[in-house]
Amino acid sequence: xxxxxxxxxxxxxxxxxxxxxxxGTRLPGDIAARMNDVAxxxxxxxxxxxxxxxxxxxxxxxxxxxxxxxYAIDLNRPPGGESLYPGQATTGLCPVDTFRGEPLYRPGHxxxxxxxxxxxxxxxxxxxxxxxxxxxxxxxxxxxxxxxxAHSIASHxxxxxxxxxxxxxFGTDGGRTCDAELMDSVLAVxxxxxxxxxxNGRFKGGYITRHYGxxxxxxxxxxxxxxxxxxxxxxxxxxxxxxxxxxxxxxxQAMLEAALGYVERRAGR
Numbered sequence: 001x002x003x004x005x006x007x008x009x010x011x012x013x014x015x016x017x018x019x020x021x022x023x024g025t026r027l028p029g030d031i032a033a034r035m036n037d038v039a040x041x042x043x044x045x046x047x048x049x050x051x052x053x054x055x056x057x058x059x060x061x062x063x064x065x066x067x068x069x070x071y072a073i074d075l076n077r078p079p080g081g082e083s084l085y086p087g088q089a090t091t092g093l094c095p096v097d098t099f100r101g102e103p104l105y106r107p108g109h110x111x112x113x114x115x116x117x118x119x120x121x122x123x124x125x126x127x128x129x130x131x132x133x134x135x136x137x138x139x140x141x142x143x144x145x146x147x148x149x150a151h152s153i154a155s156h157x158x159x160x161x162x163x164x165x166x167x168x169x170f171g172t173d174g175g176r177t178c179d180a181e182l183m184d185s186v187l188a189v190x191x192x193x194x195x196x197x198x199x200n201g202r203f204k205g206g207y208i209t210r211h212y213g214x215x216x217x218x219x220x221x222x223x224x225x226x227x228x229x230x231x232x233x234x235x236x237x238x239x240x241x242x243x244x245x246x247x248x249x250x251x252x253q254a255m256l257e258a259a260l261g262y263v264e265r266r267a268g269r
Contacts, residue, residue: 015141046153
C-alpha cells in the first residue's frame with residue numbers, strides 16, 4: 001500500500017521559502033479513532049492558504065505544505081512540548097483541545113508520552129527535516145534566505161485573546177529572527193494597505209520562526225498570522241471567498257516581493 005505523503009515541497013529558484021505547517025487536513029485513522037466528533041471538523045486548520053499564496057510559484061519561491069492535521073501533532077511547537085507563551089492559553093505539541101477549549105479526545109484516550117514520542121518521529125521530524133534541508137539549500141545557493149511561516153486564525157477567539165485580532169500579525173520573536181530593515185520593508189507595504197497590523201503582539205512567532213531564524217547566519221524568518229476573515233468564512237464549511245481574498249492577496253505578494261528584494265540585495269544578487 002502506498003503511504004500518503006506527509007507534506008508537499010515545491011522547490012523554487014529564489015531565496016524564499018514559504019512554510020505552511022497548519023494546512024494539513026489528514027487525521028491518521030489510528031488517531032481519529034480516539035477522538036471526539038469535534039475533531040473531524042478541523043476547525044483550527046489554516047484553511048486555503050495554499051490557494052491564497054498561489055502566486056508563490058510566480059515569485060520563484062519554494063513552498064512547503066503540511067498534509068497531516070495539527071490535531072495529530074503541531075509542527076509549529078517545540079519537540080519537547082514546552083510552551084512558547086508561558087502563562088497564556090495555548091495548545092500543545094499533541095493538542096488535547098481546540099482553540100475554544102473543546103476536548104479532542106474521548107475520556108482516557110488522550111495521547112500519553114509514548115504516543116507523543118511516536119507521533120514526533122512519524123510526522124513532526126519528516127516535516128522539519130525537509131524544512132531544514134530546503135533552508136540550507138537556498139542559503140547555500142544564494143547566500144541568504146527568507147523563511148516566511150504562513151498562518152491564519154479565526155478573528156475572535158476569547159480563550160486566546162480579547163476582542164478582535166488585528167488583521168495581520170507579524171512575529172519575529174521581538175526582532176531576533178530577521179533584520180530590522182527587512183521587517184521595515186514589509187511594514188512599509190502593510191502601512192499602505194487597508195488592514196490593521198501589529199508586530200510581536202499576541203503572536204510573536206512559533207517554534208519554526210524562533211528555531212530557524214538566524215539573521216547573522218543569513219536566515220531571516222517572519223511569521224504572519226492573519227485573520228481568516230480576510231479571505232474565507234470562519235464557520236463551517238469554511239468556504240474560500242475569492243472576492244474578499246482578492247483584496248488581501250496583492251498585499252501579501254507585495255510584502256513578500258519587498259522582503260525578497262531586501263534578501264537578494266544583501267546577498268549581492
